[in-house]
Amino acid sequence: MTYNSSDNHESKWEKFFKWVNGEQALDSVWEKELKSKILGKRQKRHKSIEDVIDKINAQSKKIYIFFSIIITVTYIGILLYTAVLLPEHGNELNPTNNEVSQRYVENGVNDTGAVNAVSAMILEYRAFDTFGETVALFASIICVAILLKKDRSNLCPQEEREYIEDEKILNADGNGILKFTSRLIFPIVILYGVYVILNGHISPGGGFSGGAIIGAGLILYSAAYGDKNLKHIVNYNSFSKVVCGCLLVYFFSKGYSFFTGGNHIKSIIPKGTPGNILSGGLILPLNICVGAVVACTIYGFYSYFTKGDI
């Protein structure tokens, strides 16, 4: 850098000329900094600059808080005013009481074979959205796995120690009440979850709610007895197989339904007698798939957040 020695003596025009030619573009800024570092001037300057920056920061923080309050209050005001102008809840002349909800309620049983209109709506009429929701759950558990699954980069000795201590406490004979209660409740919870899933097309419930119940049951069991007893049934391998398998069943069955629907081909899937357990076309298998995915996801979240593994 021949021009650095005469850096201070250059006129502004010369500097500009060099900058346009691209000779000094980077060096002019960065070399100066390096130089000042070497000369130790930077620290001196730094202090005075820091004071100024602190002052400015304190001021701008006040302005920032002031404006954020103003913006939030305005936003709340606008939202409340909008809510006041919206149609009254439950009024029969509301725009939402149109041909869409009418068909869902009146023709739902004929169209889909499911008595539960909500299940019919989410798994038959608007099944693509629900497929998206299930994929979103899947994406979120994969994200959590990326973030928390133990590997070289996120192993922490302290956490390991804590985990081993937790295991010791669990293995000791304490927690009698928890263990006894969970032994009592666990089968009932799982059974209820299965019931909610299997009857999703007949009565209120379905894959999402039933899956959440089963997931909660698994969490209860794992909290009371530690994950050792669960490990040979619920591990990463079985977990990924169940989740991906269920999603694939959902994928292919709904893919078939979308393909036939889009091409105006009659679907060969029978709707069954409404009210029977084997009715509702694809809704029952889809509920089972969604239930399994949700249960695994909820237990997976718990497992990753507490132990960093399944």
Added chain:
Amino acid sequence: MVLSHNIAHNIPFLSIFLAIFGGIVTPLINDGQKSRRLHMFLTAVIGLLSLLLLFHVNFNQERFTFVMGHFPSPWGNELKAGPMEAVLSVTFSIVMLLAVGGGKDLIEKDILYEKQSLYYVMLNLLFGSMLALIYTNDIFTGYVFIEINTICSCGVIMCKESGKSMLATIRYIIMSILGSGLILFSIATLYIVTGHLLFTHLKMSIMRLINSGTYDFPLVITAGMFTLGIAVKSALFPFHTMLPGAYETTSVSSSGILSGLVIKSYIIFLIKVYYCVFTLEYLRDIKVTNLIFFMGACGMILGSVMALKERRVLRMLAYSSVAQIGYIYMGIGLGTNIGVTAAMLHIVTHAVTKPMLFICTGRMKDISLEKTANHRLKGIGYKDITAGVGFVVGALSIVGIPLFAGFASKLYLAIASFYSPFKMAVALIMLAISMVLNAMYFIPPVVDIWHTLSDSDANSKIVPKFIPSFNVAVILFIAINFFVGICYNSIFGIFELGIMLIR
């Protein structure tokens, strides 16, 4: 069993499902290399299918509806595709393929082996959700896939697992949730006042409401909030703060995909909602277009100014993206069909340029031996000619030099401004200033890259390993850049046709 429909009409559905299929089966593979191959194979297949679709819709000049299931609008879900959607899906497939192919070695370096397959799950789902945003004809389906897009973007950013990338992800997720909240609120309000979610019926209901004057204020708020929500999601100035950290800390392929494609997919959805739900005339009447014109114009200038102040090249590229997003919003903000068409062209030109810049920068940073951050890229162009040339081509394209892709869209943005007399002067002045600023912030790194090396420089000792996939990807990127820069008239023509059919 006779296919009463045209076979080509299945392509949108197949494309989305193939990409999601890749996402679902990848955890079962559990091997980074195989997952990447599957991802690239599926992307290539989707690209070819989209190309077929493009020929089909362009030849027949049609825009068709594909019912997802047995219940048509307003009861079921629908996809809709025309020339505009087809071009975008072809572009997205090509860019996705090249960005992953070009940066695969860096992905292998940046991401732990055992988590690489999970990374490709994220990429597959990201691609599927972007395609769904391009093709959807349902505002709520759009929202669901916006969510998947957000989750997968965060997954892709934090894959590197460094402290910085975690911070960047937190920032990204906070901003994204803010955007999602606004969008969801507007969709809910829209449903309450219309009772519909599918574009076709939504539009009819809204037309009725506008003509009768009922629910005037909620409609205005809905349009404004939806626009703001998408603006936050797509990092329009002043909501851009999530970008620099995210692009700096993640693997360069991810940065390229995020800046080139993901934030564009939100804008494409916005444009579709503008045309298929609100109509441009209504948005002009309630002055929403003026708002985004103003924010876009500010973004063009201030994004460039921030890029000019930035010394780290990856962060500079991120700020440059902020400026380019400003261009797109300015085009939409002109409030005319030609303005939106020019904005669409800018989406394509920026999508083919930015990922190339990112992977070239990543490659140059990777081979550099210089320890000081300020001189990391010094003279590196001589050591890896492809990366150096790729960076220069990208820079020239962003600046808007004729023959390069960026020129085409800027030319059309300038032409489009003539059709909006009140905004013409501002648009032209902003374009001129921003172009000069673009050139100013790209000169320092380009000069640095092609700085003559002396023996004392650490970078003179580099003996780079030849990576065929990187070279092929960059050469293809350069070829596509020239192709878009030279044949821009035909691409613009397809977009014009697409916009005409969507109206």
